[in-house]
Amino acid sequence: MKDITPATLLGLVEALADTFEKEESYVNELDSKVGDGECGTNLRKAFRTASDRLNAKPPGDAGGLIEQLGMHLITSAGGTIGLLFGVGIHAAGREVAGTSQLQAADVVRMGDAAVEAIKIRGKAEVGDKTFLDALVPAVTAFSDSVNNGASAEEAFGNAVKAARKGAEATTGMVARRGRASYLGGRSLGHIDPGARALVLALEGVEKHLTGT
Amino acid sequence: MKKLINDPNNVVQEMLEGFAAAHSGHVRLLGDLNVVVRRDGPVNGKVGLVSGGGSGHEPAHAGYVGAGMLDAACAGDVFASPSVGQILAAIKHVDSGSGVLLIIKNYTGDVLNFELAMDLARENEGVSVDKVIVSDDVSVDPSARTAGRRGIAGTIFIHKIAGARAEAGGTLHDVKASAETALKNLRSMGMALSPCTVPATGKPTFTLPEDEMEIGMGIHGEPGIKRTKIMGADQVAEALLSNITADMPLREGDEVALMTNGLGATPVMELYIMHRAASALLKDMGVAICAGYVGEYMTSLEMSGCSLTVLRLDDGLKSLLFAPSRTPAFVQI
Numbered sequence: 326m327k328d329i330t331p332a333t334l335l336g337l338v339e340a341l342a343d344t345f346e347k348e349e350s351y352v353n354e355l356d357s358k359v360g361d362g363e364c365g366t367n368l369r370k371a372f373r374t375a376s377d378r379l380n381a382k383p384p385g386d387a388g389g390l391i392e393q394l395g396m397h398l399i400t401s402a403g404g405t406i407g408l409l410f411g412v413g414i415h416a417a418g419r420e421v422a423g424t425s426q427l428q429a430a431d432v433v434r435m436g437d438a439a440v441e442a443i444k445i446r447g448k449a450e451v452g453d454k455t456f457l458d459a460l461v462p463a464v465t466a467f468s469d470s471v472n473n474g475a476s477a478e479e480a481f482g483n484a485v486k487a488a489r490k491g492a493e494a495t496t497g498m499v500a501r502r503g504r505a506s507y508l509g510g511r512s513l514g515h516i517d518p519g520a521r522a523l524v525l526a527l528e529g530v531e532k533h534l535t536g537t
Numbered sequence: 538m539k540k541l542i543n544d545p546n547n548v549v550q551e552m553l554e555g556f557a558a559a560h561s562g563h564v565r566l567l568g569d570l571n572v573v574v575r576r577d578g579p580v581n582g583k584v585g586l587v588s589g590g591g592s593g594h595e596p597a598h599a600g601y602v603g604a605g606m607l608d609a610a611c612a613g614d615v616f617a618s619p620s621v622g623q624i625l626a627a628i629k630h631v632d633s634g635s636g637v638l639l640i641i642k643n644y645t646g647d648v649l650n651f652e653l654a655m656d657l658a659r660e661n662e663g664v665s666v667d668k669v670i671v672s673d674d675v676s677v678d679p680s681a682r683t684a685g686r687r688g689i690a691g692t693i694f695i696h697k698i699a700g701a702r703a704e705a706g707g708t709l710h711d712v713k714a715s716a717e718t719a720l721k722n723l724r725s726m727g728m729a730l731s732p733c734t735v736p737a738t739g740k741p742t743f744t745l746p747e748d749e750m751e752i753g754m755g756i757h758g759e760p761g762i763k764r765t766k767i768m769g770a771d772q773v774a775e776a777l778l779s780n781i782t783a784d785m786p787l788r789e790g791d792e793v794a795l796m797t798n799g800l801g802a803t804p805v806m807e808l809y810i811m812h813r814a815a816s817a818l819l820k821d822m823g824v825a826i827c828a829g830y831v832g833e834y835m836t837s838l839e840m841s842g843c844s845l846t847v848l849r850l851d852d853g854l855k856s857l858l859f860a861p862s863r864t865p866a867f868v869q870i
Contacts, residue, residue, distance in 0.1 A: 353738065361616050361757055362738045399653060403613045403620035405646035408653070446649065499682075503645045506683040507759040 326478040327534050329427040331390050335383055337533045338394055342372040344529040345522075352525075355518040359505035364406050364518040371398050371407025386425045391435075392418030405503060406519045409447055409456065410526070416442030429477040436464030447502065454498040454505065454512065456519035463488035463527060478535050485527045492520035538739040545736035549592045549612055556599055560865040563603040571612045571619070572627045573599040578608050584703040584712045585609070585631030588640040588696060589624065590647050591616040593735070594756060597835045600866025601693060606700035607640075607864070615735050615838075616757045618646035624654035628664055636665035636709035638716070640695055642688025643672035667709055669716045671695050673725040673846065675784045676753030676762050687755050690798040690835040691725040691846045694858070697867065701860035719854055724781040725796075727844030728761065728773055729754035733801065733837050742840075752776050756800070756837040756844075770807065774814035777845045782822075785849065789823030794830065794858060796846040801836035803843055808832065815845050828858060834866070 327333050345352075345368040352365030375397035384390045395415025402408045417435035424431060440461055449455045466487035470480035495517035500506045505517070542548050549571055556573065557566045564573050572589075579585060588598045589611030598610035609627035611619035628637050637658070641651045651668060658664040673691030677683055695716050702715040729751050732741040742758030745751060750768070753761025768776070787793070797812040799805070812831045819826055827850055835844075850858065862869045 357738070357740070361735065361742060362740070363614070363617055363735070366614075366737060367617060400622035400625070401620050403623070403646070403650060404617040405649060408621065408646070408649055412653075446653070447645075501682055502684055504684070504757070504759060507677060507687075507755065509682070509760075511760070 326476070326481070329387055329534070330425070331383060331385060331387055333534070334387055334390050335380060337530060338372070338376045338379055340533045341526055341529050342376040344525055345369045345372050348525055352518055352522050355516060355521055358515040359500060359508060359512050360518065361504060363404065364522065367402060367404040367407045368410070368522055371402035371410070374401045386423055387427050388418050388421035388424040390418070392422055394418065406456070406522060409443055409519070412446045413439035413443045413460070429471045429480060432477070433468045433471055436467060440464055449502045452498065453502045454495045454500040454517045455502050456517065456523045458495045458498070458517065459488040459491040459520040459523045462491035481531055481534070485524070485531050488524045488527050492516060492524045495520045538734050538736070540734070540736060542736055545739075548736050549614060552592065552595070553599065553612060556865070563863065563865050564599065567609070567626060567630055570623050570626050572609055572623050572630075573602050573612070574609045574627070574630055575602055575604070577604070579631050579633045580608070581633050582635055582706070583633060584635045584707065584709050585628070585633065585637040586640060586696070586699055586703055586712070587611065587624065587627045587631055587637055588692070589613070589619045589627070590642050590644070591618060591757070593733070593838045594835050596833065596866035597692065598696070601696045601864050603862065603864030605704050605860060605862030605864070605869065606696045606867060615737065618644065618650045621650050621654045621657065624651055625657055628654060628658045628666060629662060632664045636667070638699060638703070638709060638712050639666065639668040640692065640699060640716070641668055641670045642692055643670050643685050644687060645684050665709060667713050669695065669699070669713060669720060671720065673720075673723045674755065675724050675726050675780050676755070687759065689725045689727060689756050690796060690844045691723040691848065693796070693834045693867065694723060694794065694846065694848045695719055697862060697869075698854060698857045700862060701857040704860065715853070715857060719848065722785070722849035722854065723846070724785045725844050725846040726777045726780050727754050727756065727800065727842060728752045728777060729758070729800065729840055729842035731802070731841045732758055733840040735838070750842070753780070754842060756835060758837070758840070770810045771814045774811050774845065775818060778815055778818050781845065781847050785847070787819070787822055787824050787847075787849065790825070792825045792827050792850045792855070793819065794828040794848040794850060795819065795826050796830040796834065798835055798844045798846065799833040800840040800842045800844070801833065802839040802841040805832065808843055811843055811845070827855060
């Protein structure tokens, strides 16, 4: 796994913007089953704008850069999903502000901080059929793996697997938050687009940081 | 998709430029932020009122910017909330030191973005900001199993009531209190005959067989409470109004304002036919209609259908409703 330095992170943000550009119509298509079909567009615009703004004035430490990325997403995304990604990323960055090179233990704290902030802001819990249903298992898997002595790379791989499984499980859930909640039982049988988008993001991070 | 547009990516910006050109006596644009503000604002000493939401609901909300109503309206992408950055810029612009009230329709994205902007304005800018959340749509089960009741056409009455109180010199606390009194007395319900198409996706938001209608449809095509075979206007009015009065019982002698709102593709002729039916039903109940509004106030692109809104009035609300306003889409002399 690469060292998580500001330079690595700038490249990563650009890679994520590319990912959401490529996956825009796929995520929109998933969203059209339960929402109004703009989830992918929202993420594409949010990450591209945030990447451009970050590159224009990049903070010098990794924590500050992540915090700033979160704030750019929060202020520019509009809609729902891009903003909630921002809320999580901002809280994660704030947790490690001033840290120039992140260790596995830092990432554990970042994950917890992100989950906490998203729950509060989004007024959602696990089981509501939101992207928390992918994020929470991912954070738990990462932290468990690190505690069991796994390498950062193995731990992240486990996190991505857990996120995939968590996202798949939203297919069997009835939405209780967001626009999908108006569907009631009719949201059953469809994956949550936000949870799927989180998996795409984590896969992007894994690919960028480990080269797999 | 058959639409009178240029590039689907530019519809909001181009619409707002046209809007500002048409109504330059009332409004102007705040930079390139897709925020519409009062031409004569910020008004010194007055509480600032900011609303907004996804585009596609014109004339909401920019049409209600002007004397006696809003100070700023933030326009998001079609059917998507405006960003925190836009809302924060609007708050900073309209604040003249007396504070700012946000009028938010109850949708997950709108609430998230407006509340975050409110928190940032309080913490980082020292602006006194408060909010009201409009959830007038009785077709949604308000239990914890959903994101709650949606804000629809009744929002225009909140703009009017809060706007009049602010114009009359009310404090932020007063303006919020008047808006909350109005919210307690406000109910709406809509229905749709045919869907709309968001320019960026080019696909209808839902499908409805030729001989069916949906009662309780939301303004983005969210599901309502039931699909039925086509009914006549009188029956539709009864279906909508009975849900409204089941939630907010009206008594003989009550006074109300009644709005029949078109969703974008319903002929004004049909709106009047609906208004006729709703008026007759209210009169049968012994309810007095002090003010009637028929037209397009909160649309859903080219969806066909309408909504009914009832605002129950007391003397305070009545005087605020009839106070003057001069905005592109709502003039009260």
